[in-house]
Amino acid sequence: MSNAAVLQMKGICKSFFGVEVLHNVDFGVDKGEIMGLCGENGAGKSTLMKILSGIHAQDAGEVIFKGSVIRRNATPLEMQRVGVSMIHQELILLNELTIAQNIFLCREPRGAAGLINFNRMNEDAARILSKLGEKIDPKRKVRDLKIAQKQMVEIAKAIAFNVELLVMDEPTSALTGKETKILFDLISSLSAQGIAVVYISHRLKEIIDVCHKVTVLRDGHFVATKNVADVTAHEIATLMVGREVKESKASDFPGDPNAVVLEVRGVSDDLLKDVGFKVRRGEILGFSGLIGAGRTELMEVVFGIRKPRTGSVFIEGKPVTIRSAIDAIRVDLGFVTEDRKETGLVLCRDIVDNANYVSWLKNPGMFKGAKATMENTRRIIDRLAIRCSSPAQNVSNLSGGNQQKVALSKWLLSGAKVLVLDEPTRGVDVGARQEIYQIIRELAAEGVAIVIVSSDLPEILSICERVIVMHEGRITGTLNASELSEAKVMYYATDV
Amino acid sequence: MIAVESRAENRALELLKGIWRNYSVLVVFVGIIGICAIAAPRFLRMDNLLNILRNTSTVGAIALGMTFVIIAGGIDLSSGPVLATAGAVLILLQRMVNADGTPAVPLALAIVACLAVATSFGFLNGIIITKAKLPPFIVTLAVGIMARSLVMYFMRGATVMGNNIPQFTRIGNGSVFSIPIPFLLVVGVAIIFHILLTRTKFGTYVFAVGGNENAARYSGIKVDRIRIATYMIVGLCTGMAATIEMSRMAAVAAATSGSQYEFEAITAVIVGGTSLTGGKGRLIGSIVGFIILGIVNNMMIMLNISPYLSGCVKGAVILFAVLMQRRER
Numbered sequence: 135m136s137n138a139a140v141l142q143m144k145g146i147c148k149s150f151f152g153v154e155v156l157h158n159v160d161f162g163v164d165k166g167e168i169m170g171l172c173g174e175n176g177a178g179k180s181t182l183m184k185i186l187s188g189i190h191a192q193d194a195g196e197v198i199f200k201g202s203v204i205r206r207n208a209t210p211l212e213m214q215r216v217g218v219s220m221i222h223q224e225l226i227l228l229n230e231l232t233i234a235q236n237i238f239l240c241r242e243p244r245g246a247a248g249l250i251n252f253n254r255m256n257e258d259a260a261r262i263l264s265k266l267g268e269k270i271d272p273k274r275k276v277r278d279l280k281i282a283q284k285q286m287v288e289i290a291k292a293i294a295f296n297v298e299l300l301v302m303d304e305p306t307s308a309l310t311g312k313e314t315k316i317l318f319d320l321i322s323s324l325s326a327q328g329i330a331v332v333y334i335s336h337r338l339k340e341i342i343d344v345c346h347k348v349t350v351l352r353d354g355h356f357v358a359t360k361n362v363a364d365v366t367a368h369e370i371a372t373l374m375v376g377r378e379v380k381e382s383k384a385s386d387f388p389g390d391p392n393a394v395v396l397e398v399r400g401v402s403d404d405l406l407k408d409v410g411f412k413v414r415r416g417e418i419l420g421f422s423g424l425i426g427a428g429r430t431e432l433m434e435v436v437f438g439i440r441k442p443r444t445g446s447v448f449i450e451g452k453p454v455t456i457r458s459a460i461d462a463i464r465v466d467l468g469f470v471t472e473d474r475k476e477t478g479l480v481l482c483r484d485i486v487d488n489a490n491y492v493s494w495l496k497n498p499g500m501f502k503g504a505k506a507t508m509e510n511t512r513r514i515i516d517r518l519a520i521r522c523s524s525p526a527q528n529v530s531n532l533s534g535g536n537q538q539k540v541a542l543s544k545w546l547l548s549g550a551k552v553l554v555l556d557e558p559t560r561g562v563d564v565g566a567r568q569e570i571y572q573i574i575r576e577l578a579a580e581g582v583a584i585v586i587v588s589s590d591l592p593e594i595l596s597i598c599e600r601v602i603v604m605h606e607g608r609i610t611g612t613l614n615a616s617e618l619s620e621a622k623v624m625y626y627a628t629d630v
Numbered sequence: 631m632i633a634v635e636s637r638a639e640n641r642a643l644e645l646l647k648g649i650w651r652n653y654s655v656l657v658v659f660v661g662i663i664g665i666c667a668i669a670a671p672r673f674l675r676m677d678n679l680l681n682i683l684r685n686t687s688t689v690g691a692i693a694l695g696m697t698f699v700i701i702a703g704g705i706d707l708s709s710g711p712v713l714a715t716a717g718a719v720l721i722l723l724q725r726m727v728n729a730d731g732t733p734a735v736p737l738a739l740a741i742v743a744c745l746a747v748a749t750s751f752g753f754l755n756g757i758i759i760t761k762a763k764l765p766p767f768i769v770t771l772a773v774g775i776m777a778r779s780l781v782m783y784f785m786r787g788a789t790v791m792g793n794n795i796p797q798f799t800r801i802g803n804g805s806v807f808s809i810p811i812p813f814l815l816v817v818g819v820a821i822i823f824h825i826l827l828t829r830t831k832f833g834t835y836v837f838a839v840g841g842n843e844n845a846a847r848y849s850g851i852k853v854d855r856i857r858i859a860t861y862m863i864v865g866l867c868t869g870m871a872a873t874i875e876m877s878r879m880a881a882v883a884a885a886t887s888g889s890q891y892e893f894e895a896i897t898a899v900i901v902g903g904t905s906l907t908g909g910k911g912r913l914i915g916s917i918v919g920f921i922i923l924g925i926v927n928n929m930m931i932m933l934n935i936s937p938y939l940s941g942c943v944k945g946a947v948i949l950f951a952v953l954m955q956r957r958e959r
């Protein structure tokens with residue numbers, strides 16, 4: 135052990151309801167080191183870090199931080215005081231408070247008479263946000279933010295105070311290239327100041343780019359710690375999954391270009407400026423762009439959640455009026471939203487319920503049909519490799535990536551003709567991601583039109599047959615798979 | 631070796647914790663019965679137990695419906711006054727007689743009218759809550775206050791006696807195989823409701839709406855309709871409670887009929903482990919919950935404790951039950 139070690143975790147074990155999810159795990163980070171943490175969905179990454187930050191108490195093993203053993207039942211506040219700060223995978227901001235209030239929650243700057251000094255708080259918040267390249271007004275309520283902005287607030291909150299060890303649990307899963315770049319610069323400068331960082335991500339390229347070392351977990355077991363210089367992304371993937379992971383590349387749409395299923399024309403509102411697109415039977419269409427480009431908003435208009443000033447939607451050539459999700463489902467549209475916690479899942483219910491809501495709506499009869507429901511659920515659990523103790527497990531107890539798979543399964547089971555997927559693999563591991571791509575391709579082959587909104591360029595490149603790039607509410611370019619490259623997408627996305 | 635053993639112990643502990651988590655209400659229930667049996671030996675006599683069941687049926691019926699409302703993330707504070715209103719309609723209809731002394735309105739029709747009035751109040755609550763987007767607490771409180779005031783006005787604050795109709799009296803006071811008829815009615819409804827809640831799509835949507843209204847809406851669930859339906863269910867149940875109560879009392883009192891029943895019903899639901907934040911809950915819990923309340927009332931009499939202290943005991947029961955159900959980290 136080097137004496138520069140900030141953190142040592144030794145022989146950590148943890149069970150939930152009698153199921154052991156961490157077996158004897160060792161983990162350590164040195165001062166100023168950026169340590170990647172990888173593993174499949176449900177491997178135990180978040181659980182290990184929640185033990186460190188005082189949210190869970192380990193069943194066995196010890197945590198040594200800066201040379202002293204941490205009490206087993208230390209609270210999150212105590213851990214924050216000794217310098218451990220964690221950005222959680224599931225955003226935990228308070229919707230009704232402002233951005234500044236969230237950043238300084240419980241640690242508000244005080245003025246005379248011990249009252250909160252709001253001016254200073256807002257100024258400080260603005261300063262931290264500008265360090266992150268964000269220009270949002272800190273007096274805005276968090277409720278009104280898009281998920282990527284919420285993520286940036288969460289990061290601002292973590293770095294607003296003295297930290298010695300910063301844990302980031304999938305901070306980039308909702309960010310696009312631009313914000314990711316800013317975040318990486320920030321991580322590097324923190325590291326240069328001697329702050330240790332634990333970085334969890336399923337985007338292995340990021341691990342290679344930003345980390346010094348990487349630790350891999352599989353099924354709650356420690357697998358290896360490697361110097362990033364010695365491994366490739368592919369090797370990390372193999373260590374994680376325990377077998378080879380094949381990546382694929384999309385080709386041009388082979389089907390009938392005239393078989394348009396969904397057409398959107400002239401959508402305009404405060405953000406969107408005369409946007410329209412078509413998607414054909416069996417086509418996989420991608421939407422790329424930076425945060426605030428209006429991709430999610432466009433899809434919300436299509437699905438009847440957002441009211442545009444102008445614009446019309448056609449299904450198979452016929453104009454339709456979609457005022458709510460109910461109308462959209464009636465014309466066989468499906469929409470996997472980007473924010474699974476707010477709009478995708480009923481967290482306090484089990485996998486069976488969450489996976490079947492839409493298919494129940496579509497089938498006649500008042501009873502759920504226990505047998506068919508169970509069969510459907512088991513099939514989808516198998517197919518998406520959802521890691522759970524049983525189909526009756528509460529979704530809130532699943533790992534982040536597995537929650538995402540449940541959110542997807544609701545619509546995969548719905549039999550939609552057009553499926554809009556907004557960040558479909560947010561937080562999903564490399565192996566399962568390929569599974570999901572495979573399912574998407576199979577659905578397309580069955581004739582479902584697929585629209586994917588994704589901030590993950592490699593994802594766009596590997597699955598979309600055509601890509602529409604947006605910039606500030608306008609479509610700036612359309613590219614076929616054969617002419618697709620990261621550079622071209624970035625060119626249109628920044629609209630230089 | 632030692633590690634393995636302690637692991638096995640952990641398992642056993644986890645298993646016990648699991649039982650506790652799922653059946654804590656039942657454990658508390660059995661515990662309470664044990665304590666009561668020791669404190670007052672007469673408690674366990676059959677006639678006493680049956681009497682408890684009869685006495686809890688009114689609040690029990692309301693608690694069944696209240697479970698739906700609370701699971702869907704709402705609350706109904708109007709049940710007591712609605713019971714009085716529906717009860718008044720029932721009594722006024724059944725005491726109308728023709729010139730020859732025969733009832734002017736068939737009994738069945740009077741009961742249907744009572745149920746209909748109560749269900750309409752539920753519908754009214756639901757419509758205001760969903761369409762005007764107001765908090766259920768405020769809407770049902772206001773509707774309850776208005777309902778009580780209307781009953782007071784039309785009955786001039788008085789108590790009105792009903793006619794003595796044997797069939798009617800039997801509903802609340804009769805027994806079948808020595809089991810009280812009102813309790814049988816409640817059990818019958820509970821079985822239907824249990825199926826409704828666990829086996830039908832409607833039941834699942836009730837949970838979904840209470841768990842995450844946005845996700846439910848994005849899944850195409852008709853959130854407003856589901857919520858209105860839950861208020862109509864509690865309305866219907868209140869109508870049933872009104873029928874039982876009128877049959878037992880043979881009179882309706884403008885000021886006191888059904889007074890505090892909404893709180894008793896909500897207490898039963900909470901004690902039964904249904905979460906006030908919505909999305910989680912079980913009907914069986916509510917049943918155990920209202921029986922526990924009935925036992926508490928009964929014991930107060932058995933042990934000769936001042937009725938003024940019953941609030942104290944019930945409050946303590948709520949705190950105890952909720953504390954027991956709180957999950958450890």
Ligand SMILES: Nc1ncnc2c1ncn2[C@@H]1O[C@H](COP(=O)(O)OP(=O)(O)OP(=O)(O)O)[C@@H](O)[C@H]1O
Nearest residue numbers: 150155175176177178179180181531532533534535
């Ligand atoms: N509170 C909980 N109750 C029950 N089981 C839990 C709980 N939290 C986590 N688990 C289980 O522990 C396992 C590990 O979960 P964890 O969240 O650590 O995974 P992860 O590696 O972070 O995965 P992901 O990449 O999907 O975020 C999973 O199988 C999960 O179902």
Ligand SMILES: [Mg+2]
Nearest residue numbers: 180223533534
């Ligand atoms: Mg995780």
